[in-house]
Amino acid sequence: MKIRDEYDSREKILPERDKGSTPVMEAIGLGIDFGGLTAVDDFNLTVGRTEICGLIGPNGAGKTTVFNLLTKVYKPTRGKILLNGQDTAGMNTIQVNRAGIARTFQNIRLFKALSVLDNVLIGMHNHISYNMFTSTLRLPTFWREEKKARERAMELLSIFGMEQHAEEEAGSLPYGAQRRLEIVRALATQPRLLLLDEPAAGMNPSETAELMENIHRIRDEFQIAIMLIEHDMNLVMGICEGIAVLNFGKIIAKGTPAEISSNPVVIEAYLGKKKEG
Amino acid sequence: MNNTLGQRRIPMPTRYLINLVLVVVSLAVLHYISAAGIISSYYSKILMLVGINIILAVSLNVATGYLGQLPLGHAGFMAVGGYAAGIFLKAMPMPNLNRLPEGTNELAAHLQYNAYLALALVLAGVVAAIFGVIIGVPALRLKGDYLAIITLGFGEIIRVILLNIDDVLGFEFTYGASGLKRIPKAATVTNVFVCVVITCAIIHLVLKSRHGRAVLSIRENEIAAESCGVNTTYYKVMAFTLSAFFAGVAGALYATYVGILQPSTFGFMKSIEILVIVVLGGMGSMLGSVLSATVLTALPQMLLAFDKWRMVLYSLVLIIVMIFKPSGLLGTYDFSLSRVLEKLLNRFGGKKKEVAK
Amino acid sequence: MSLLSTLVSQVINGLQSGSIYALVALGYSMVYGIILLLNFAHGDIIMVGAYAAWMCMVNFHLHPVVSILVAILASTLLGVIIEKVAYAPLRSAPRLSLLITAIGVSFLLENGAQLIFGAGAKDMSASMAMFTTGPSITLGSATLSFPALLTIVVSLISMAALTFLVQKTKLGKAMRAVSEDMGAAQLMGISLNSTISFTFMLGSALAGIGAILYLCAYPQVNPTMGSMLGLKAFVAAVLGGIGSIPGAMVGGFVIGLAEALVSAVGLSVWKDGVVFAILIVVLLVKPSGLLGHSTTEKV
Numbered sequence: 063m064k065i066r067d068e069y070d071s072r073e074k075i076l077p078e079r080d081k082g083s084t085p086v087m088e089a090i091g092l093g094i095d096f097g098g099l100t101a102v103d104d105f106n107l108t109v110g111r112t113e114i115c116g117l118i119g120p121n122g123a124g125k126t127t128v129f130n131l132l133t134k135v136y137k138p139t140r141g142k143i144l145l146n147g148q149d150t151a152g153m154n155t156i157q158v159n160r161a162g163i164a165r166t167f168q169n170i171r172l173f174k175a176l177s178v179l180d181n182v183l184i185g186m187h188n189h190i191s192y193n194m195f196t197s198t199l200r201l202p203t204f205w206r207e208e209k210k211a212r213e214r215a216m217e218l219l220s221i222f223g224m225e226q227h228a229e230e231e232a233g234s235l236p237y238g239a240q241r242r243l244e245i246v247r248a249l250a251t252q253p254r255l256l257l258l259d260e261p262a263a264g265m266n267p268s269e270t271a272e273l274m275e276n277i278h279r280i281r282d283e284f285q286i287a288i289m290l291i292e293h294d295m296n297l298v299m300g301i302c303e304g305i306a307v308l309n310f311g312k313i314i315a316k317g318t319p320a321e322i323s324s325n326p327v328v329i330e331a332y333l334g335k336k337k338e339g
Numbered sequence: 340m341n342n343t344l345g346q347r348r349i350p351m352p353t354r355y356l357i358n359l360v361l362v363v364v365s366l367a368v369l370h371y372i373s374a375a376g377i378i379s380s381y382y383s384k385i386l387m388l389v390g391i392n393i394i395l396a397v398s399l400n401v402a403t404g405y406l407g408q409l410p411l412g413h414a415g416f417m418a419v420g421g422y423a424a425g426i427f428l429k430a431m432p433m434p435n436l437n438r439l440p441e442g443t444n445e446l447a448a449h450l451q452y453n454a455y456l457a458l459a460l461v462l463a464g465v466v467a468a469i470f471g472v473i474i475g476v477p478a479l480r481l482k483g484d485y486l487a488i489i490t491l492g493f494g495e496i497i498r499v500i501l502l503n504i505d506d507v508l509g510f511e512f513t514y515g516a517s518g519l520k521r522i523p524k525a526a527t528v529t530n531v532f533v534c535v536v537i538t539c540a541i542i543h544l545v546l547k548s549r550h551g552r553a554v555l556s557i558r559e560n561e562i563a564a565e566s567c568g569v570n571t572t573y574y575k576v577m578a579f580t581l582s583a584f585f586a587g588v589a590g591a592l593y594a595t596y597v598g599i600l601q602p603s604t605f606g607f608m609k610s611i612e613i614l615v616i617v618v619l620g621g622m623g624s625m626l627g628s629v630l631s632a633t634v635l636t637a638l639p640q641m642l643l644a645f646d647k648w649r650m651v652l653y654s655l656v657l658i659i660v661m662i663f664k665p666s667g668l669l670g671t672y673d674f675s676l677s678r679v680l681e682k683l684l685n686r687f688g689g690k691k692k693e694v695a696k
Numbered sequence: 697m698s699l700l701s702t703l704v705s706q707v708i709n710g711l712q713s714g715s716i717y718a719l720v721a722l723g724y725s726m727v728y729g730i731i732l733l734l735n736f737a738h739g740d741i742i743m744v745g746a747y748a749a750w751m752c753m754v755n756f757h758l759h760p761v762v763s764i765l766v767a768i769l770a771s772t773l774l775g776v777i778i779e780k781v782a783y784a785p786l787r788s789a790p791r792l793s794l795l796i797t798a799i800g801v802s803f804l805l806e807n808g809a810q811l812i813f814g815a816g817a818k819d820m821s822a823s824m825a826m827f828t829t830g831p832s833i834t835l836g837s838a839t840l841s842f843p844a845l846l847t848i849v850v851s852l853i854s855m856a857a858l859t860f861l862v863q864k865t866k867l868g869k870a871m872r873a874v875s876e877d878m879g880a881a882q883l884m885g886i887s888l889n890s891t892i893s894f895t896f897m898l899g900s901a902l903a904g905i906g907a908i909l910y911l912c913a914y915p916q917v918n919p920t921m922g923s924m925l926g927l928k929a930f931v932a933a934v935l936g937g938i939g940s941i942p943g944a945m946v947g948g949f950v951i952g953l954a955e956a957l958v959s960a961v962g963l964s965v966w967k968d969g970v971v972f973a974i975l976i977v978v979l980l981v982k983p984s985g986l987l988g989h990s991t992t993e994k995v
Binding site (some may be wrong): 491618651 | 728734782790796797800801807820876914923938968969973980983995
């Protein structure tokens with residue numbers, strides 16, 4: 063009962079335009095234990111269809127663990143995850159991706175020895191429809207589908223102006239470009255919710271500003287929800303419509319950027335008690 | 340396909356056409372020189388062995404170089420294929436091509452003979468592929484060294500079963516340690532060459548597609564592959580099965596090349612030998628596997644002059660190459676004739692433009 | 697002979713071969729624990745040790761006790777030299793290259809031995825007589841022969857000594873630290889090179905002892921004697937949990953006993969098959985082996 067009450071009240075912080083439609087993702091009482099250690103507990107969050115939502119918190123608060131739970135890299139010990147109102151219990155990482163969640167990784171996980179284009183094409187794997195027979199015999203469907211996929215991949219790469227690097231080896235790209243490529247690859251899976259794990263890590267201020275613009279653009283163009291973990295407060299406060307703060311595996315505050323930045327509990331979690339600060 | 344850098348490219352169907360013409364020409368040449376007796380039977384035997392080893396190496400490379408796993412039971416699949424083909428061919432009424440009865444149509448006899456052989460090769464591949472699925476499904480749950488060890492275990496079990504199954508079931512099937520004898524020696528330089536080409540072509544065509552990209556993504560980063568929605572289990576088993584299929588074909592060719600099969604041939608050391616070829620050529624490089632299979636098969640023959648020293652030299656070469664070139668001779672470089680032609684074309688075309696200016 | 701006495705004598709056989717497997721498995725396990733290498737040349741170190749013993753006894757007519765000491769020393773030295781010459785240059789290379797190098801070394805030792813000593817087996821029953829004849833213990837209708845007794849006792853002492861070295865000495869601690877985290881151990885000032893050499897030294901010394909004990913049971917040497925023995929010991933190491941010292945001991949005895957029991961019920965031709973079947977079942981149920989630790993990848 064209590065969960066339901068809280069769930070209803072959470073609707074209120076959704077952006078105006080997303081109210082009324084089914085949220086893209088709802089986590090209800092989500093939790094995971096590793097051995098005796100509770101890493102995430104009682105995690106409740108609703109993400110609207112086109113919301114940009116931030117997940118912040120000190121190091122070790124369990125933010126990446128939340129992403130791993132949402133993508134089923136870890137099986138939750140407790141709680142539920144609904145995608146578009148549909149329960150994901152029993153789904154694995156692959157099925158969750160097909161149901162509409164794509165992600166990037168904190169420690170970049172590109173297909174390093176493959177070309178930039180191939181990285182994106184692998185993201186499109188499930189949206190290219192020829193079968194093994196067709197491809198091995200090189201029937202016309204194969205050529206048509208491959209051509210279509212390549213054109214689409216180039217379009218996606220052009221979001222970040224990376225099309226001229228399409229033939230380069232992904233591992234040889236500079237750090238910032240690798241992070242951007244991960245976003246493109248995630249977008250190629252046609253998600254409804256994009257999870258970005260520290261997208262601005264290692265970027266300089268001008269790169270970060272450009273990234274913020276691009277995240278906005280991706281949301282507007284693709285009409286998808288984006289949830290991001292980030293330590294750069296300018297970025298979080300600048301583009302997120304809703305923010306959840308995690309500390310010791312629990313949400314300690316939720317609200318708009320303005321509400322969060324003036325919340326004393328959040329300030330304490332980040333800076334410690336006054337004496338130490 | 341348009342290139343962003345505005346270079347000229349040979350369109351896809353033309354590329355295949357160029358390769359096809361080359362294959363047909365070399366097949367004709369090879370057939371002519373082997374039929375006309377220009378190469379001695381000694382050399383044609385080496386050529387056949389080279390071809391069989393190429394198929395083994397290229398097929399193992401699917402699982403090691405492209406899928407990124409390390410199976411050590413490849414000889415097991417080879418054995419299964421070899422025995423399947425051997426038993427099948429012995430049961431079939433193979434016409435004796437050297438002594439055809441009076442009045443038989445020679446062409447028809449040849450066709451019949453080769454049809455049986457083709458059937459045996461496909462059968463061998465299918466049986467090996469079935470074993471590939473049976474072994475792959477449990478084994479591919481493990482990773483890295485554990486996968487290597489479990490496939491080694493399966494390979495050894497196949498050998499022990501082939502050795503003892505007749506005694507247990509009371510059949511005369513594999514003839515245990517004494518071996519399956521008098522298998523028709525149907526392998527010729529020409530048909531081994533055809534098999535090599537078909538193997539390389541199919542593996543190339545499968546890998547240069549979304550399926551192949553899925554296989555590569557598993558090698559590169561399994562967790563990222565899953566997060567891209569790639570069904571990793573399916574593609575692992577697929578690549579493993581494809582690898583087993585062609586190992587089976589190679590086994591069948593080997594059976595029709597030597598004419599006698601003994602389980603001890605297909606021990607753990609045989610799997611290692613194939614792995615050595617793959618690693619030395621460069622994992623993930625088909626050309627590397629082809630070259631390395633050729634050199635490593637021919638090398639011991641060429642070193643015959645050194646007699647007792649040859650295996651010692653062979654092992655030394657192996658160690659030295661690994662110390663000085665750990666990624667194998669060719670790394671992951673893959674040769675493409677079209678790419679070379681394109682380079683020439685572009686260079687040539689570029690010069691022309693300059694002149695025009 | 698009654699069924700019980702057959703069983704008891706087969707268990708004794710199993711313990712005898714099991715303790716040899718365990719000694720050899722320890723070498724595989726320690727090396728894997730420290731540099732993650734499946735050291736395929738380990739089995740051949742046994743072979744070289746056995747040839748060293750043969751040369752000392754038959755060619756140089758040394759006293760058997762001196763001969764076995766020389767043999768153990770030779771194996772130990774060989775292990776360290778192999779590491780320095782063939783494996784150390786590849787420390788930062790892909791692991792597969794290291795594996796192929798190990799296979800190369802194994803080929804080299806086998807073919808080298810064949811070149812020098814010929815492919816035929818050398819009989820040593822006369823020279824080994826000192827160790828194969830002695831008082832035996834009668835257990836009901838089964839007997840615990842002198843070589844069996846010697847093998848089991850020597851193995852147990854060696855394992856106890858190894859456990860002491862690894863648990864109580866400074867080098868042992870360094871070894872455990874390196875196998876836990878090579879980078880962190882180096883930052884703590886542990887010398888990687890000497891620790892790895894020490895590991896190879898211990899493993900190869902045990903292989904040398906294993907060679908002598910093997911000769912007590914089967915007193916003949918040939919160039920390929922190490923390969924099947926090595927493979928079985930390797931299976932034992934994986935079975936017990938590769939990288940785990942107690943695991944290697946347990947694995948060795950499990951393999952030895954399993955083989956003996958399969959032979960006891962008259963299925964000796966299936967011996968190898970059963971060993972590998974056990975391996976597969978254990979790996980599928982508990983991939984890290986009986987006493988191994990599983991590791992998970994951080995995402």
